[in-house]
Amino acid sequence: MADLGVGGVEMRKVTKRFVTPTGAAMTAIHDIDLVVEPGQFCAIVGPTGCGKSTTLTLAAGLERASAGSVKVSGKPVEGITKDASFVFQTDALLPWKPVEANVALGPMFRGAAKSDALALARDWLKVVGLSGFEHHYPHQLSGGMRKRVSLAAALINKPSILLMDEPFSALDVQTRAIMSNELLALWERTRPSVMFVTHDLEEAIALADKVVVITAGPGTVKAVFDVDLPRPRGAVQEIRFAPRFLELYQQIWEALREEVERAYSRTSLANNSARASA
Amino acid sequence: MSVQSASPAATDYAAATDEQSIATAAKARLRRRKAWVLTAQIGVAVIGLGAWQLGTVTGTVDPFFFGSPLGIVLRLIDWFTNGTAYGSFWLQIWITLEEALLGFVGGVVSGIVVGVLLGEVPFLADVIGPYIKIVNALPRIVLGSIFVMWLGLGLPSKVLLAAVLVFFVVFFNAFQGVRSVDRNLVANARILGASRLQVVQHVVFPSAMTWIIASLHVALGFSIIGAIVGEFLGAQNGLGLVIATSQNTFDANGVFGAMLVIGVLALGAEGIMSLIEKRLLAWKPKSASESTVQGL
Numbered sequence: 001m002a003d004l005g006v007g008g009v010e011m012r013k014v015t016k017r018f019v020t021p022t023g024a025a026m027t028a029i030h031d032i033d034l035v036v037e038p039g040q041f042c043a044i045v046g047p048t049g050c051g052k053s054t055t056l057t058l059a060a061g062l063e064r065a066s067a068g069s070v071k072v073s074g075k076p077v078e079g080i081t082k083d084a085s086f087v088f089q090t091d092a093l094l095p096w097k098p099v100e101a102n103v104a105l106g107p108m109f110r111g112a113a114k115s116d117a118l119a120l121a122r123d124w125l126k127v128v129g130l131s132g133f134e135h136h137y138p139h140q141l142s143g144g145m146r147k148r149v150s151l152a153a154a155l156i157n158k159p160s161i162l163l164m165d166e167p168f169s170a171l172d173v174q175t176r177a178i179m180s181n182e183l184l185a186l187w188e189r190t191r192p193s194v195m196f197v198t199h200d201l202e203e204a205i206a207l208a209d210k211v212v213v214i215t216a217g218p219g220t221v222k223a224v225f226d227v228d229l230p231r232p233r234g235a236v237q238e239i240r241f242a243p244r245f246l247e248l249y250q251q252i253w254e255a256l257r258e259e260v261e262r263a264y265s266r267t268s269l270a271n272n273s274a275r276a277s278a
Numbered sequence: 279m280s281v282q283s284a285s286p287a288a289t290d291y292a293a294a295t296d297e298q299s300i301a302t303a304a305k306a307r308l309r310r311r312k313a314w315v316l317t318a319q320i321g322v323a324v325i326g327l328g329a330w331q332l333g334t335v336t337g338t339v340d341p342f343f344f345g346s347p348l349g350i351v352l353r354l355i356d357w358f359t360n361g362t363a364y365g366s367f368w369l370q371i372w373i374t375l376e377e378a379l380l381g382f383v384g385g386v387v388s389g390i391v392v393g394v395l396l397g398e399v400p401f402l403a404d405v406i407g408p409y410i411k412i413v414n415a416l417p418r419i420v421l422g423s424i425f426v427m428w429l430g431l432g433l434p435s436k437v438l439l440a441a442v443l444v445f446f447v448v449f450f451n452a453f454q455g456v457r458s459v460d461r462n463l464v465a466n467a468r469i470l471g472a473s474r475l476q477v478v479q480h481v482v483f484p485s486a487m488t489w490i491i492a493s494l495h496v497a498l499g500f501s502i503i504g505a506i507v508g509e510f511l512g513a514q515n516g517l518g519l520v521i522a523t524s525q526n527t528f529d530a531n532g533v534f535g536a537m538l539v540i541g542v543l544a545l546g547a548e549g550i551m552s553l554i555e556k557r558l559l560a561w562k563p564k565s566a567s568e569s570t571v572q573g574l
Contacts, residue, residue: 062465080468092466096484096561105480109471139563157470 006073007083007160007193009036009059014068016054027218028054031068034212034221038160041187041194043204045256046214047263052197054219056163059195060084072161081161085154085192089166091146093138099149100125100134106157124152127189128182144175148182155186161193169198180207180236188232201256205229205248206236213255216263223255345530350538353531363523364515371539374505374517377433378547381440382501389445389497390490393452397486398478403453414446419507426512436513440504444497451493455486488562491555498547506540 011034018026029051036042046052057063058070061081070077072084085106086092093102103121108114122134128148138146147168154162167183168176180203187194198204204211205227213222227248233239327347333339334346341349357367364370396403422439429435459482467481509518517536524532 057465060465060469062468080471082471084469086466086469088462088466090462092460092462094463094481094484096487098561105467105472106470109467109473109476137561137563139561153470 005038007038008071008073009034009042009161009193009195010069010071010074011035011055011058012069012071014055014058014065014070016051016058016063017066029214030218030220032214032219032221036161036193036195036210038193039191040210041196041208042210042212043196043198043208044212044214045198045201045204045252046219047216047256047260048199049263050214050217050259051219052199052214053165055214056086056165056195056197059161060086060163083157083160085157085159085162087150087154087162087164087167089169091138091150093146093149093153095138098135098137099130099141102138102149103153103156106153110157120156121152124156125149127186128152142175143171144179147171147175147179151183151186155190158190159192161195162187164194164196166198167196168203169200176203177235177237183207184233184236201249201252202240203236205245205252206233206239211248211252213252213259216259216266222259223252225252225255341530342528343530345534349531350535353529353535354538357520357535362520364519367520370515370517370520371543373433373515374502374509374540375543377436377505377508377516378440378501380433380437381504382444382498384437384441385444385501386448386490386494386497388441389448390452392445393449393490394456394478394483394486397453397456398482410446410449414450418442418446422504422508422511425508431512431514436505436508436516439508440501443500443504447493447497447500448490451489452486455489456482458489459485487558491558494555495548495551498551499544502540502544502547 011032014032014034015030016028018028020026032055034042034055044052044055054063058065059072059077059081061072061077061079061084072081093099094105097105100118100121103124104114104117107117107120112120122131125131125134128151130145130148130152133141133145138149141149150167168179171179184207194208196204196207201211208227211225211227213225214220215222225248229239229242229244229248239245330339330344331347334341334344334349339346361367362370396406419439421442422435425435425438429438463481463485464477467477472480505516506518506521509516510522513519517540521533521536524530524536
């Protein structure tokens, strides 16, 4: 297949093993094949501990693949991927810096003058609706507001690919719906490619163009579903009632359920045997 | 009758129904409590010192060995007005302070630098770690004797002893602080484009700062201990020498007097330290324990 353009991600037969401190090897993902086209919103779902997050760290260049090839924007990943931004489950804001300084970190690390970086940061805070909170410290904001700051901090670098690791799972249900809408609106402004890891299938379908189901660990791609719901999607709360949404949900859930059950029986088996041996 | 003698708090609440008067009542109660605590604190001091003084007057406590509050005050007045055998008393205070401060600064800076360096470079930590543990296991006070031999009776030997004592406290905290930095924060900074130095400057160091600051209170005490013990071991000036001389002439009032001065110095330094700490950690949310702890 030809190289994908800027922001595209291509993973071929990617395997990642970790070596535990005791010396045992653990395979997190195994022979993953995954393509995210430029500008595509790709959601990755799978049971707990299947290595969903590992695929993101490989795309970001935080970890090296043990085997296989990882390409971003057509180039093999060596070192930290340029043009990528990451949004973590727990917000990765520096608690000792005010909000605007946190958002300004990206441009500053890339050599912008401090005043320029701060001005740009204030613009982005306006975009995410946080004007007036520039000088607050992160702990003075609510969870949803902190998430907006994280989004602004991630988008300020104009990434061609946005990596999101269960970004909204720490939020309450209402805030989560609001943040999903805001994410879609922001995404439509600059249209980076997105790899969005979640364990929430509804969230995945409501947001994404494509849903990738990963098997129970060691994770590999089980199935890929195209989500043909029209864009712009509007409120994610409402699209959940669309007939096509329910159809897709049923299809994908069929594939996902087996894996979830397998992962669950494995952990409960482990618990039982641990109890028996105790 | 019995209704009126019920707890006054109950009547406070009964009288006040709107939020504002409840708040004022609560504030008034808090003020009263504070006043009571202060009165009791002064009371404890008066009773303690009074008993001591009375004991020496009546002869139950031997003032030759135990001194007396009045004797201590007179001794201090004598020192402040007539000076000591080796110069004015202010000079002795200043010398000790200077030694402690220089030692403090030297120990803190070297502790932070070495701590951050070893925390950031695991190879160095593995190689140097055991040696640091060995040196740390030594009773470091005995190093004072060596320093006096090497550097003589002047200022440098005391500064070095104070710095060594401070170094280990700060070093271990800085090291631990660097090691316990949130990996997510580091990963995020790297993805945003930070170089290794920028990661240390913007993420690792500020994060370790919480740990380092926690060690500074202990370090401050150690710097004063280092200066005074150093002077004990051999000096031409300083409060440690004042205590040593008083001890050799069986001047209990002198020992207590110098002790009192050191205590005041330490408390003052501690107060300044708290102010600096407050300033540096202004970004921190107030923890529940901080806002409710009273007294200590």
